[in-house]
Amino acid sequence: MKAVLNTAPGVLSTGDVVLRDLLPDEAHVQIHAAALCITDTFVVDGIAPTPFPNIPGHSAVGTVLATGSNCSRVRVGDSVAVVGSSQCGRCHSCLAGCPSACVDNGNGFERTIGTDAEGTAVYTGVGIGALAEEMLYRESNLVPIEASAPTPYLALLGCGISSGVGAVLEVGKICPGNSVAILGCGHLGLWMVQGAALAGASRIVVIDPDENRCRLAAQLGATDIIVGSGAEAVRQVIELTGGLGVDVAFEAAGQVSAVSDAFGMARGGGTVVATGMESPTAAVEIDNFSLIIGAKTIVGSQTGGGDIVSTVPRYARLLAQGTLDAEPIVTAIYSLDDAAIGIDAMRHGGALTGVVITSPSGQLPSTLATESNALP
Ligand SMILES: [Zn+2]
Ligand SMILES: [Zn+2]
Structure with a gap:
């Protein structure tokens, strides 16, 4: 499958990655769209502790293709938000009612999901990774949602919407x-x-x-x-x-x-x-x-705090009914091949949120399909 590969600080290209076998607590997800944010530049520039080569990204929407034997939150065929904060439900913080401090947030930086064309192990940005056609995720980063809102907007659930709306409702x-x-x-x-x-x-x-x-x-x-x-x-x-x-x-x-x-x-x-x-x-x-x-x-506030299994589906419904308005916040749409342009725009503050369409099923809403931001 095709992915954006970050091979050295600031160096991005698209290449083929062969995914390894699923672990029991992981799910195989077809990604439709991924949202970019400033955190991606920390990974791409080598500031975050993610080794190279890696696949950047930490907020996306997709469909579950397969699940490991220990998965219970997501099922094959589910539409899921890939969330930039983990919630395993089993660690001390999750059990103590503070899932935003889940142990999985800090222990995924050296997680590999497969190999590149040279057979080198490929890591994932902050343990997640989203700029790819498919990905293996820990179930702790996935939340089932109703995919009623436009696909590019749903890609924002896992970072911008959770972090912003959640900070106000769940933390503040x-x-x-x-x-x-x-x-x-x-x-x-x-x-x-x-x-x-x-x-x-x-x-x-x-x-x-x-x-x-x-x-x-x-x-x-x-x-x-x-x-x-x-x-x-x-x-x-x-x-x-x-x-x-x-x-x-x-x-x-x-x-x-x-x-x-x-x-x-x-x-x-x-x-x-x-x-x-x-x-x-x-x-x-x-x-x-x-x-x-x-x-x-x-x-x-780590990704808006709160119980993401409860909050993210609610935010998805608010997006679908237009109560939360993503249209003025999604300022550009990119293909996987142009994701580097989008990351550069985030680095220089030239965009609010760029969305990368990672598969042909990531349909653009009509309001976004203008000449200036249509898919190249
Ligand atoms: Zn946990
Ligand atoms: Zn983010």
């Missing part, structure tokens, strides 16, 4: 009437805006230096936009909220400085939800006084 636990600030209007921030609107937040303040992205956020439900960043943006959020700060501030800018800014925007006793990652080794600076005297809470 926004209630009707809450006030929120969202730092960063890339794909994560725009999904957070939709999640906050869905939850009934009364004030949704977005902060981004890019005015066009702020305006898009306003179309999707933001009540206030601040074009900017840093200390001046913190001051404006405090002013907008009558000197109090917001109930929950969400960091979606991918910069540790934005976590510090979010901390300044949260009210006393408020919460900061951090979702972005500047680099695996970056450190977050938090004001000690605000943390202790302000009694603030800071919490990390």
Whole structure:
């Protein structure tokens, strides 16, 4: 089967991969479409601890072709979301009610799924891999869904939608009437805006230096936009909220400085939800006084937290009924052969979300089949 192969830092090509036999806790999946995100550049550039050669990608939609003997969540023929966070259901974190810290998230980096044309073992991006016609997945990364929404949109369930909407509903636990600030209007921030609107937040303040992205956020439900960043943006959020700060501030800018800014925007006793990652080794600076005297809470959000077996099918239904709107967030469609162009666009911030159609069954919705983003 054909796959995108990442053979060295920054080096991508398409090639043939022969998949090995299924393990008992794995399923063989035909992939229809995969969504790109900034995390893929960490793998491609050799920053994430995934060896080469590897198949990048961590969010996709597909159909189960075969299951290992220990699989119980998915069956042959199921439509499944490939999710960027694992949930094995058996480890300490899963049993303790915190599946987003599942042990499978950290132990798959050296997972191989077959061999390339030279017979070299092929690894998978962050233990998952999605830029391929087919893949062997641990069942812990798969969730059965109703595939009613357009296929390219369903590819976003496993990262952008789960991470953004989940951060708001599952981690921030926004209630009707809450006030929120969202730092960063890339794909994560725009999904957070939709999640906050869905939850009934009364004030949704977005902060981004890019005015066009702020305006898009306003179309999707933001009540206030601040074009900017840093200390001046913190001051404006405090002013907008009558000197109090917001109930929950969400960091979606991918910069540790934005976590510090979010901390300044949260009210006393408020919460900061951090979702972005500047680099695996970056450190977050938090004001000690605000943390202790302000009694603030800071919490990390791994792919939106929550029970993905429950949340992802709900997000799929919200996509199908149009309550969650993917159309303005999917900014480009690529073939497998052009996936490198899409990854480069993510690296340079030139796209919100690029989707790679990995098989002929990944039909484009009519709204996307325009001259500028039709399949080459
Ligand atoms: Zn687990
Ligand atoms: Zn991602």
